[in-house]
Structure formats: C-alpha cells, structure tokens
Amino acid sequence: MVDITNTDDVLYVMVDINDRDDLLYMKVVIANRDDLLYVKVDIANIDDLLYMKVDIANRDDLLYVMVDINDRDDMLYVMVDIANRDDLLYVMVDINDRDDLLYMMVDINDRDDLLYMKVDIANRDDLLYVKVDIANIDDLLYMKVDIANRDDLLYVMVDINDRDDMLYVMVDIANRDDLLYVMVDINDRDDLLYMMVDITNRDDLLHVMVDITDRDDMLYVMVDITDRDDLLYVMADIADRDDFLYVIGDI
DSSP: OOOOOOOOOOOEEEOTTTTTTTTEEEEEEOTOOOOOOOEEETTTOOOOOOEEEOOOOTSSOOEEEEEETTOSSOOOOEEEEEEETTTTOOOEEEOOTTTOOOOEEOHHHHHHOOOOOEEEEEOOSSOOOEEEETTTTOOOOEEEETTTTSSSSSEEEETTTTOOOOOEEEEEEOOOOOOOOEEEEETTTTTOOOEEEETTBBOOOEEEEOOTTBBBBBBOOEEOOTTSSOOOOEEEOOOOOOSSSOOOOOO
C-alpha cells in the first residue's frame, strides 16, 4: 500500500511494480491531496495481481493520471476512481494486450472540466464486463471507447446521462465478433454535437440500442451496421426530440 493521504507539496508520485509475481493486492491512495502534478502507476509485466485500486477521490488540480497494466495476465479486478475530481486534464487507462480481465470500471462521476478521456481495450480477449460511467459530468470535450479487434466481449455499456456540452463521443466496435449486448445511453443530454456508433462488419450481434430520448439540439447521430449478418434487434429511439438536424441509419 502506498498512502500519501494528507501530504502536501508532493509533485510527482510513481509506483513501479514491474516484474513482480504473485502480488495479491495493490492500492495507491492519494485522497485529500492538493497540487499533485503527476501520478503514474506502472504494473506492466506483472502476473497474478488479484486486485488493483487507484483512488484519487476528492483531489483537486491533478494534471495527469496514467494507469498502465499492459501485458498483464489474470488480473481479476481493476478500478480507477476519480469521482468528485475537478480540473483533471488527462486520464488514460491502458489495458492493451491483457487476457482474462473479468471486470473493468472507470468511474468519473461528478467530474467537471475533464478535457480528454480514453479507455483503450483493443486487442483484449475474454473481457466479460466493461463499464464507462461518466454520468453527471460537465464539459468533457472528447470521449472514446475503443474495443476494436476484441473477441468474446459479453457486455459493453457507455453511460453519459445528464452530460452537458460533450463535443465528441465515439464507441468503436468495428470488426468485433460475438458481442452479445451493446448499449449507448445518452438520455437527458443537451448539446451533444457528434455521436457515432460503428458496428460495421459485425457478426452475430444480438442486441444494439441507441437511446437518445429527451435529447435537445443533437446535431449528428449515425448508427452504421453495414455488412451485418444475423442482427436480431436494432433500436434507435429518438422520441420527443426537438430540432434534430441529421439522422442516418445505414443498414
């Protein structure tokens, strides 16, 4: 455990546990820390880490957070909690080339002014559950969830309810086989300029739902399911929508 709670004026924190085998529990606590400029947790090339938590709740003015768990096998649980964080400029969670990660959650609820958010799980096999929850976030300029070239992902949910002024959202599940459920929920969102859900060249996707009910002033929505075989269910719900400028459903 690395605990720097209630410590002032630490500019740089790096936790490097590379080439460690059989580490059962890793926790980095930097709660109630002000003016920490850089945090990096590098656990690449670690085997059999059962639990990983990076808790930076109630942190102000943290400029950079990176959690790198590349080339990790058999990590059962990863959680990055940056709830109630203001003015975090960059967050990246990179779990490329990870096998058998059972649960991944990135929670950035009640965050203001997050400029860039990227969750990259490309080239991941057998990830059972992915949830990116950015409900009640204001002024997120860019959001990308990239699960291209992923096999056997059972559940993906991107929840951006009650978000104002998000300029760009992209959920890319191109070239994905056997994805059972995909939901992109942007209810109660105002002024979303661009929304794209790309499921081109997807086989055997059982359920796709894009729900933009009660959305005002959304300029562009595209649901592309070109070259899709055996799609059992597709729903695009834009009921009670005013001033919708552009809708395309390409099937």
